[in-house]
Amino acid sequence: MLFEAKEIQRRGTIDAGTTVSDYTNIEKEKGNSIFSTLMHAKWKDSKINIIDTPGLDDFVGEVISSLKVADTGVMILNASAGVEVGTEILWEYALRMNTPTLFVVNQVDHEKSDFEATLEQAKERFGKNVLSVQYPYNQGYGFNSIIDALRMVMYVFPDGGGKPTKEAIPEEEMDKARDMHNALVEAAAENDESLMEKFFEAGTLNESELAHGLRVALANQQIFPVFCCSALMNKGSGRIMGFINDICPSPADRPPAALESGGTLECNSANETTCFIFKTLSEPQVGMVSYFKVYSGIVRTGDELFNNETRTSERISQISLSNGKIRENINELRAGDLGITVKLKSTHSNNTLTIKGSETSIEKIHFPNPRIRAAIKPPSKNDMEKLMKALHTIEEEDPTLIIEQSRQLKQTLLHAQGQLHMDIIKYRIEKVNGITMEFERPKIPYRETIQQMAQGSYRHKKQSGGSGQFGEVYMRIEPYYEGMPEPTDFNVRNKEIEELPWGGKLAFYWCIVGGAIDTKYANAIKKGVMQKMEEGPLTGSYCQDIRVCIYDGKMHAVDSNDMAFMIASTMIFKKNFENANPQLLEPIYNLEILCSDTVMGDVMSDLQTRRAVIQGMDTEGHYQKIMAKVPLAEMYRYSSSLRSITQGRAKFKRAFAEYAPVPFDIQKELIMSYKKEFETA
Template sequence: MRVYQTNEIKNIALLGSAGSGKTTLAEAMLYESGLIKRRGSVEAKNTVSDYFPVEQEYGYSVFSTVFNVEWNNKKLNIIDCPGSDDFVGGAITALNVTDQAVILINGQYGPEVGTQNNFRYTEKLKKPVIFLVNQLDSDKCDFDSIISSMQDIYGPKCVQIQYPITTGPGFNALIDVLLMKKYSWKPEGGAPIIEDIPAEEMDKAMELHKALVEAAAENDETLMEKFFEEETLTEDEMREGIRKGLVTRSIFPVFCVCAGKSMGVHRLMEFLGNVVPFVSEMPKVHNTRGEEVAAESSGPESIYFFKTGVEPHIGEVSYFKVMSGCVKAGDDLSNADRGSKERIANIYVCAGANRQPVDCLNAGDIGCTVKLKDVKTGNTLNGKDCDNRFDFIKYPNSKYSRAIKAVNEADTEKLMAALLKMRQEDPTWVIEQSKELKQTIVHGQGEFHLRTLKWRLENNEKLQVKFVDAKIPYRETITKAARADYRHKKQSGGAGQFGEVHLIVEPYAEGMPDPVMYKFNGQEFKMNIKSKEVVDLEWGGKLVFINSVVGGAIDTRFMPAILKGIMERMEQGPLTGSYARDVRVVVYDGKMHPVDSNELSFMLAARHAFSDAFKNAGPKILEPIYDLEVYVPADFMGDVMSDLQGRRALIMGMDSEAGYQKLQAKIPLKELANYSISLSSITGGRASFTTKFASYELVPNDIQQALIQEHEAELADKDE
């Protein structure tokens, strides 16, 4: 393969809901470009894209697949992305390193929730969009209805370039209103027959042609002036107007294909080659210091690793984009993230599992390498006199969590190594070793996401694992003030132990005034504050520690030990053993012994006094509450709301957004445990949701009692 310059390279992401036909389209594109001689199929498990065993097992794309084609002296780097929302990481990664999104729409269903999600990501990243209506040969395909839905959702920017003459099993012809030609095929597909538009289609074609000309002209003042004068543009002028409109997201062209028979794919490739913007025409990327980095081959050498794959007999395959300069086989580079040196021994361009060696790649190009020593996903390698770092890929929050453990405890270390390695392949798998919950928790995007992880551990790594429910990180706090004192005294020959602590605990709220006086059982306790320490707890909330001891009853040097004793009890609340938070402690009196008092004595006295006071201060359990947004077709709104109400969710609002209903609610984390499964079941997989931590709130009394009883039973089991 020859070396392509930055102004000859185009980077494209293939997106779409599960079942929209991306893998089949990718196969057709490779076939049309001559890279493969025969098209594979998902059913036959022989496609270029879905080549991992887990993908062939489930019949779904799990990983994004990088491939490239050469087309009319241009290089198209294309990333075929998984359609399932569970594997959204692949789509987000691809969008961040490409410059053009092609979003497939299933001709049977029209725009789906997955379509909306993909479009939302392109909107956030300001990426150009082409819509591609696929499966026009489906019985259920109603093209006019699909176009109507798209224009309702995406507005007048959605402009047809093609339309089918008929849809369903008899589909074999379409009208192209950019070229003003009719394309038709034999039933089995093959090369198109290109003819003039028949008379019966001319009025419709002319109407759509004028709309396209006007949409193209709007993106360039010169073209707009010509359009006003002549009411038409040449093909080249239209292409120029569309290209500028793509870059600014002011036009979303709509194409038609039947990828399964390769109908319309060659014409799509022509458009991608002729019209889609080159890398050099897109906005510059910023490094972590906010500086623009131009995609120029003459610039300093800088490459960004966006994806890691692990393949049998090869090991790690590291995929990168050349952000600046020209990377050559044999280059010695510095890892800006890890401080290590790395030699790029070989460079390849990819077509799924097939790799072709090349001597070098210029700025904007995408390639891969193998056998790197110390490079992880997200790392940047630089040449001399360059210190770029890139961190522009932001992944969504996890939606589904399970605790994982090896069936054989001896495999625990091996399991952790495998999980960390797999996270390199998919950064949306988040691995947490929770000291608080005493569990290893895997956070993912859905039940299918984690099921895939388990399949791979058991089949690829030969590790038997099991999932169990992840514990909920409850918190404990208090609701009223309480007082307690405790004397720790121990005498066992020689120096003894003595420490006595009197303290008051009360709920703490941000901005509350310092205490002046307390009253318990008719007795007043006046405060004389000597010092105050505010501890930001690593698990959230605060502990405010006030020294109000007068007359030297406790020496100041023992205060750190008293605070330490209190902190130890904050780490294990009396109700469920959960972390405590938002408590103010005032130490106001005590006693010490001139010989026997020491730090350990006061630490133990403080721990017991705090525990006694906490139990008498109206202790309550807090649970994590999450903000939930559900995107759901209107037909399922009632069922989704009923399900949420059964999960103790509080509905906060409803909106209509881009043809779908957006439901906003607050929901306890415990009730989110299997929500992705339930929502998929209710809506047939046509809804999606996002979550974000909101706050900790008091649990209802009946649930608090159940949690306390459960904790007591656990303690009893341990004692036995």
């Protein structure tokens, strides 16, 4: 496209690492897109912004952020491989975001090219509104001609590619081309009564009527045109750009942008300035680079804009147009355009910049939840500080990555989209930052609770010269559930039902009568209970859903203090817990897998080895859908396993469902492992 528009003088190649897109060192080394790349080309009377995105679903965040600001999506299909899994995942996002989309079947010069099979597969996967505009006349080795059913002409390309000559469609192809043309005319006429009337009267539409009807149909996702080309041989890209220029909706043709407040914002340069940051990228010697779309108004160099989310002002010190790593400084950008700025202090991806006093905020991008997680093996203390700084920089660039410092697990966790996503993060940390980074199996955030009542007392007494420590606590613990009856054998003086930060509840009942323990020690006793609930007796996991009744005790006029009662309550809680038939709970996830029926048996067999409980099976399009509940403990590296089992032709998503009891034998093993670890620590 850039070469056709004369934005560049020579076409680069992936093998040579000379493409305008995929310009980072890591992309050159890996040979595929990892980041989205902003480019632009002038074509006829228009400027066309182009965002090249990765095709692998591990980097879906780059695609979603690009779709947010795009007015049309161009989905590339491979003429020899057909519709791939990644394409289907990205298609779902294009539909969800109401992005007009056209398909381009590339590599029709490949010896195994099968345009018709790819087209039929696209119709099967994406619906009857997928309509071919073109097809290759002589695909495979020697390809040089495309029959265009919209313009009813055959384009014949010279050996080196580039501008074709127009020739008449061969007689033997005329019926096929005419049928395709009529299908396009009907699709164009369907959305406009006046066009429909003209179509019925004349049996066709003129060029301007056809263009208008197709523009409306495309904008409403009622048609998904299909083109063909050989990008390698530069045959067909000019016609695609012509269609984008003539037919595809401009920013002004698109519906007003949705706002966080529920309202909308019209794309108009006369309105107040509003920009949306859809991507950030950290670059050596430059710092943080912000990619933005002007949704309304005009952005000029030197403008002061306001970020309502961070409540800070930002000065736009520089505005650039981009063709990959080549940037051209300009003075202003108008509504609908895309650009780059640098060195914003407190503005990140998904933030809106507008004039001070305006409450306008563009609706945020909603990114998918992570699908896999891993723990970082801690390096030296100095390296750990540098590592966390580097990871947080990547996290700011990539909203689909989540870094979690787990207090419970005492691990730093990375939550990512897939194993490749994780591997690329590791590669970047090691190559760019020079820090060795290793992953290890993450621990499981178990929960601990009890299944029956237990009670007892503990006396803490310590004398060490001067004032000592004394506190004696009588405590009953029992399983807590909503609506449970109040105790009948105690006089409840005060009760607190506390929502625990990690889930579940603690019901704390103060049942002391006669002043056996002064109420001033109640908080210390509760604190002692909470201290043990934060590091449970079984495996050091959080405890939940327990009712604690403090019903008796003793204190000393001199030696009693908060510390003494806190220690006493911790010790009796631990003792009671161990006598109350304790139960370990594990996180269970809802897992939804889409795969072909040919690999369904293998997927099911693998799930059975993971203690999965199958909830049901269904079909979704051409996929078989398996729904199961699976313990998180059995999900480690599932992304890699599923890819291996299905040769990459399956997809899955997961979501937390509930906590459920751990089987007795596994609980016993986990408790023994914890005790052994505790003893050797």
